[in-house]
Amino acid sequence: MHHRKREHKVVTRCGCPAEMRIKPRDSTGKWYVSRFVDNHNHDLLPAKFVEYLPSHRKISDVDIVHLDSMRQVGISIPKIYESIAAQAGGFNRVSFTKRDMYNEVRRQRALQNGDVNAALRALANASRIDDRMFWRYEVGVGNHMCDLFWSDGRSQEDYKLFGDVLAFDATYGRNKYNLPVIVFSGVNHHMQTCVFGTAMVSCESQSSYVWVLTKFLECMGGKPPTAVITDGDRSMHIAIQQVFPEAHHRLCAWHLIRNATTNVCNPRFTSLFRHCMLADFEVEEFEMHWQAMVEECGTSDHEWVKDLYTKKSSWATAYIRGSFFAGIRTTSRCESLHANLGRFVEKRYGVLDFVTNFQRCVDFLRDNEDELEFRSSYGTPVIQTQFPELEKSDALCYTREIFVRYRESLKRLVRVTIVECIEADDICVYITQKYRRPDRTWNVTQNSSQDTFHCTCLRMESFGLPCVHIIAVLVRLDITSLPNSLVLPRWSKIARMDLCRDRVCNPHIDPEATYRARIRALLQHCKQRFAKVACMREEDYKTYCQKVVHETNMLEIKNGLQCQATSTHSVPWEGGVKDPIGVRTKGTGRGNEPAGSRGIKRRRCSTCGVLGHRRTRCPNGPTPSRQCAQEPDIHPSTETFETASLNPFRNDTTF
Incomplete structure (x- = not known):
């Protein structure tokens, strides 16, 4: 017998005989009460609970607009509810609950014919403001979306200037479908990460990478990068060779050091390999040090070491020296960007919420760039050298x-x-x-x-x-x-x-800046003059509030921002794309098992194999202090390698 996890809803129908019937009078056109029974077979609710009844709860159009505007900047529904309650003077003065707000969000998604169709509609609306907005999608079996790529006009501008070096990596857990997210990024003239494009794919297969890279190349006008930096994923490597055959593909130094630690399990080999990879050797010197390393560590016949040696032109400084990589040796910038996504994107987000909030993350990076631009233009550094x-x-x-x-x-x-x-x-x-x-x-x-x-x-x-x-x-x-x-x-x-000179000559080249300027001007006018006089009298407030909501709805319909239909079925997106199917991630095991088949996961000791304790508390193993002394932690840190040893600008031994 299947056990229901969620509790059944309570029964509210009790056959209460209370009723009131109202009928019209034919002669006068007035209404009258034809029958009234006030006998109840249940206890009446106290007055303070009446507002919780479904018949008494209602979200006004103004509150819906407030809800939508705050959700667009990533504010959660509980926080929005607290904000509305603070403005109303208390939670008891709010005519709806948080559940009603969640239902309203769900209703809006239903009107937009699904999560993916709503995201595609949002991208189409963005193209009305940014005429260079580029997006492509691909559907799979059952008309479910499997791949999506998009890039706005500012990203394409950045690629024209700083697209000589491209870095990208895939990350999971950023959406409820578990689709891998690929962010194409580089570095600008402030050594700051800039985003060129974003993709969501159904899997990290060769065909998916080929499709994404092809659309990326189409978006950027056919201009390929001169250098690409990724991890050692084989499907990614083959796709890069196919789409960017002239680009120099470099493997991430941090991933190689981590793989050396995992595959060889020899701290001495890891140290020597790091020196061979990063030191500024000539080719003959590199070959000499490599041969001495494999002989000292006894790894001449190790399959992983031999395969790594065949790829030396993708990671050894001796063979890469002279190729421009903008000072990037690792994909830690991608990892840092993925970490920053956690401030804007949550795992429960669908495609629409991810696209909307990811753009907020990109806007945040661009705002930081504007600040760095100001710092570079303001003032002169203090002279510190003899020249x-x-x-x-x-x-x-x-x-x-x-x-x-x-x-x-x-x-x-x-x-x-x-x-x-x-x-x-x-x-x-x-x-x-x-x-x-x-x-x-x-x-x-x-x-x-x-x-x-x-x-x-x-x-x-x-x-x-x-x-x-x-x-x-x-x-x-x-x-x-x-x-x-x-x-x-x-x-x-x-x-x-x-680019700035082109914008001055042709102001229409940057419609996004024009759109933001219009918003600031209109908001300033509404806040300083209109809102003050319209809220002085109760009748003026109600009248103009209704007018604003009505005119806003009409403008949204006029510009195609919402559907004119009032029924629960709106005009679907072209092709009626269905929401994607949840996918498995690399190395996922228990996370994709049916919920009913999972047992209780118990901790197993890595020393004796007994359940119930860790190796640090194992009675048959060494004490924690002795264990730490015998087994030093040799796993590299992303931050350490990127900011110190892997920073080419501070490598004094190299130059």
Whole structure:
């Protein structure tokens, strides 16, 4: 027998004989009471409970508008209910309950013919404001949506400027269907994460990745990235080779170190492998260190190590050096972006709520960029090096975040010495070396006719910032500002100058900014003048409140923001797309079992295998203090590798 989890609703029908009948008079047109019985066979509710009866509960149109506007900014329904109660003067003055608000949200979704159709309708409405809004979807078996991709106009602008390096990764648990979410991101001229596009897929298969990357390429006008950074997912790797064949695919350094820790289980190997991957070796030096590492650790015949060696062009600095990756070595920016999504997106959200609230997260990132833009334009950094002219001129050129990294090279300049200069026509080669490093030299080639500089360390080609060796040559030549050939436009303050100039010449190129300006102007007028005079008298308040709600509904109908039908069935989206089917995630086991078949999960000791305790409390194992001393934690931390050892701008041993 199936046991019902939810309690049955109480029975409210008791055959009460109380009734009142009202009939019209034919002659006068008035109504009269033809029958009245006031005998009840049950106890009457106290007066304070009457408002909870379904017949007495009602959400007004004004409250519905208030509910919708607050939900659009991610405020939960309980918080909205508290806000309405505070404005009404107490919870007892609110004519509805939280359950009525949930029912209203459910009713609106039913009018929009499902979650997916409502999301597609929202994207279509967004395109009325942003004419560059791009979205595509794909349906599967049973007409259920399986893949969805979208990108707004601002994201496409960012890709034109900063789309040379693309990073993306999949994350789960951001929607109630458990669809993997893929966020395409990069770095702007403030070294801040910017979003290029977003996708929801039914699974992490090769076909899904090919479809998403194809739509991404279509959205960006056929411009592929020059470099792509992902984890080691095989389906993702094959899809990148198929859609972006010319892009240099780099594997995430943090994932490789974690996989080395898991597959080899040797702390010494992990340390040596990290050094081989990140150190600035020449190809011959890398091969020598790799051979010494596998011999010392005895991993010459290890299948994972041999497979990793075949992919060395995707992760070893010796083979990647010279390819531009904007200083990104890991996908931790993607992980950080996924973590920030938790502030705006909840697991219970459907497709509509995810699309709406994810856009809030993107707007938050863009607001931070505006603040960084202001900081870069306001004031001048304090001079901290012995080369004030060179430092000051570069502070006016680079954004504040990039300048701080460039200034580190100026501070290390005292350690570099030019030992020889070879001249030949317009070409001049300067041989440099560092303090206490006589065995290592770097050659800087200057082409005076083209005003270009090239160093054998390839830092300029790899990160877009001049290395300390080139700066030493500039000081030797008594140059007080960086040549244009050494200033990468994507790192400069004027990176967005061309776009801003186009907006001035053509104000319609940024309709979103125009739309926001209209909203601010109208809200200011309504708050300062209209709301004050309309709320002075009770009759004026009721009259104009009804007019505002009525006119708002008419404008929404006029602009296609809501359906004109008042029945429970609205005009469905083209094709009548059904909601997606919940999918299984990687490694999911018990989470997808039927609820009735699950047993009570008990903790099992990893030392003795007995249920009921952990290894730290195992009577047959070592004490916690001895265990910590014998088994050090060797798992890497994302934050540590990204901010310290994996930060190319602060790797002093590399350059």
